Amino acid sequence: MPDRIYNFSPGPATLPYEVLVQAAKDIVNFNNKGIGLIEMSHRSKEFIQVVDDCEALLRELLAIPQNYKVLFLQGGASTQFAMVPMNLLGSGKTACYLNTGTWANKAIKEAKLFGTVDVAYTSELTNFDRVPGPADYTISAEAEYLYFVSNNTIFGTQYQNMPETEKIVVCDMSSDILSRAIDVSRFGLIFAGAQKNMGPAGCTVVIIREDLLDRCPDTIPTMFRYKTHADKGSMFNTPPCFAIYTIGLVLKWLKKIGGLAAIEKTNRDKAELLYQAIDKSDFYRGHARKDSRSLMNVTFNLPTPELETKFVREATAVSLDGLKGHRSVGGCRASIYNAFPYEGVEKLVGFMEEFEKKNG
Amino acid sequence: MPDRIYNFSPGPATLPYEVLVQAAKDIVNFNNKGIGLIEMSHRSKEFIQVVDDCEALLRELLAIPQNYKVLFLQGGASTQFAMVPMNLLGSGKTACYLNTGTWANKAIKEAKLFGTVDVAYTSELTNFDRVPGPADYTISAEAEYLYFVSNNTIFGTQYQNMPETEKIVVCDMSSDILSRAIDVSRFGLIFAGAQKNMGPAGCTVVIIREDLLDRCPDTIPTMFRYKTHADKGSMFNTPPCFAIYTIGLVLKWLKKIGGLAAIEKTNRDKAELLYQAIDKSDFYRGHARKDSRSLMNVTFNLPTPELETKFVREATAVSLDGLKGHRSVGGCRASIYNAFPYEGVEKLVGFMEEFEKKNG
Numbered sequence: 001m002p003d004r005i006y007n008f009s010p011g012p013a014t015l016p017y018e019v020l021v022q023a024a025k026d027i028v029n030f031n032n033k034g035i036g037l038i039e040m041s042h043r044s045k046e047f048i049q050v051v052d053d054c055e056a057l058l059r060e061l062l063a064i065p066q067n068y069k070v071l072f073l074q075g076g077a078s079t080q081f082a083m084v085p086m087n088l089l090g091s092g093k094t095a096c097y098l099n100t101g102t103w104a105n106k107a108i109k110e111a112k113l114f115g116t117v118d119v120a121y122t123s124e125l126t127n128f129d130r131v132p133g134p135a136d137y138t139i140s141a142e143a144e145y146l147y148f149v150s151n152n153t154i155f156g157t158q159y160q161n162m163p164e165t166e167k168i169v170v171c172d173m174s175s176d177i178l179s180r181a182i183d184v185s186r187f188g189l190i191f192a193g194a195q196k197n198m199g200p201a202g203c204t205v206v207i208i209r210e211d212l213l214d215r216c217p218d219t220i221p222t223m224f225r226y227k228t229h230a231d232k233g234s235m236f237n238t239p240p241c242f243a244i245y246t247i248g249l250v251l252k253w254l255k256k257i258g259g260l261a262a263i264e265k266t267n268r269d270k271a272e273l274l275y276q277a278i279d280k281s282d283f284y285r286g287h288a289r290k291d292s293r294s295l296m297n298v299t300f301n302l303p304t305p306e307l308e309t310k311f312v313r314e315a316t317a318v319s320l321d322g323l324k325g326h327r328s329v330g331g332c333r334a335s336i337y338n339a340f341p342y343e344g345v346e347k348l349v350g351f352m353e354e355f356e357k358k359n360g
Numbered sequence: 361m362p363d364r365i366y367n368f369s370p371g372p373a374t375l376p377y378e379v380l381v382q383a384a385k386d387i388v389n390f391n392n393k394g395i396g397l398i399e400m401s402h403r404s405k406e407f408i409q410v411v412d413d414c415e416a417l418l419r420e421l422l423a424i425p426q427n428y429k430v431l432f433l434q435g436g437a438s439t440q441f442a443m444v445p446m447n448l449l450g451s452g453k454t455a456c457y458l459n460t461g462t463w464a465n466k467a468i469k470e471a472k473l474f475g476t477v478d479v480a481y482t483s484e485l486t487n488f489d490r491v492p493g494p495a496d497y498t499i500s501a502e503a504e505y506l507y508f509v510s511n512n513t514i515f516g517t518q519y520q521n522m523p524e525t526e527k528i529v530v531c532d533m534s535s536d537i538l539s540r541a542i543d544v545s546r547f548g549l550i551f552a553g554a555q556k557n558m559g560p561a562g563c564t565v566v567i568i569r570e571d572l573l574d575r576c577p578d579t580i581p582t583m584f585r586y587k588t589h590a591d592k593g594s595m596f597n598t599p600p601c602f603a604i605y606t607i608g609l610v611l612k613w614l615k616k617i618g619g620l621a622a623i624e625k626t627n628r629d630k631a632e633l634l635y636q637a638i639d640k641s642d643f644y645r646g647h648a649r650k651d652s653r654s655l656m657n658v659t660f661n662l663p664t665p666e667l668e669t670k671f672v673r674e675a676t677a678v679s680l681d682g683l684k685g686h687r688s689v690g691g692c693r694a695s696i697y698n699a700f701p702y703e704g705v706e707k708l709v710g711f712m713e714e715f716e717k718k719n720g
Contacts, residue, residue, distance in 0.1 A: 021388060076597045078582070078596070240600065242603070
């Protein structure tokens, strides 16, 4: 392996090195068939096998029940912000949204184009430093579905327990899918952009309960109906072949290292190490409230913006890359998704201690 | 180079071998920066350079005027079938479509969701074996725009001269963009899926005249407005990074070999060789009318379906892959896009002669 930097980017994000090496081989010559992966017809039996294998692994790892479809779409989570209400929210109907930051906010904006949005909770007043518990919001009786974002990349918050309701539950799981075990049967629809825990940018995974496929009004264009893609096994049109292939490799890697139970433990260990470093110091200050802390994105501030700039610059110089926080929070953000190595967190913690000594 | 097959796939399709080799290197370690291309933040200066370079090369090769925006979107041409009328066709307004086959037909279906569609021409009665000349259709006075498909992959037809009108011209150029010089200033909007002449699946290039960006009604979701993407340089959300990067490599290759003038000559030479082989024989019969023949997709039939099956099977055995025609035409289709080598066409022609001798 050449010298790899530690890549704390919030997404696209670090991938397992062995995945990159395998992808590099197959791009030039897939399975030694004399054709590159990205040149192959999506209708070829070889590529259909790639998609089938990827779906089967995802079903296995997440224990997706039989009555759910798995779709590999394009357009990112941002397209799902519109597709969810286009498919699930009839005109004049109401949906319940929990506003825990930028991505929830954007989803609310799109939903308003298609029906009434009841924002049952917002942590905007405390700059989205927390997610709600069950007592913090009420879902109105007429709501068609409950919508929430399980992990908030920008603010570094995450639901420790997923909201529960008898309503249809829709979850944007873009930044923590596959990071811990979930009970898929409690959801109506889960979607996630691939570029954090699953693979490269360019593919959005949708897991949808079959009975929800028929709710879409006739006025919605073909490509924006979940049923279009469900009926054709994500092959209604040319899918994002390379991204699906790479997701398959990442899932293989995840299975090999022990699946969701193992990765959740590693994720907890990594986050604990970093939060401990923050908590034992007065120099570093975590943004998220402790009961809402994310295992994926650790957000923290230093005493001054000047020190934050210096911290990020000096960290980059020692190959700790991508630590600049989002402008909404400022400061620093360490994104430590599934494929981010424990050693990288150790190195960051060491750097933090040293930086505090010099500048504290 | 390992033994490469000749890949006649209609798309995803053959790419230049040097592009695959370069992509393989950068996927593991981009520019020796210790980070893989597909792990890099789309907001990093390195990746923004990738997008800027790609756009600059496309502008140079196609001589795109300053008052046009170049967008790198997701969702394939199929998503454009809806986005075009969503953005350009006001409710109660009319658009003029030329129906030259499957893809035009699909676009017509989506446009009908947003306004009135005047199908001014169709070659359906002759199984889409031709495209119209200027005398074959009339654009109604009230039409907002004229829509056509410059090359019809399935039927193997292509406009030798692009339709001209004072109306806004919208063209699906998915299967022949960059195969010949065009005058972009004659178009209002050009779109093309990457996976034929430009790169891998997963990115759709849109070239749109700036004054058309403001026509979109407020009811259209954010992601489906061209203006959203134009205002943010295709970075409103995470773009399909790998596909854009690879398009950039393909454009570099295209420039190196001489740009559109050079590739058009090669494309003409390849197609002529193959059409000559068809024309001099009574055994092979071209599907497209001679004045509508495509330089990209050569469709032909053999005397019987049984011989066609045998032809495809035996061709595959000698590494002439992907020659099975679409079920709408049957028979054979040789897709010989920009990156398909002349030697592959020579080999196919040799195989055709031999096959005719044995089976004619």
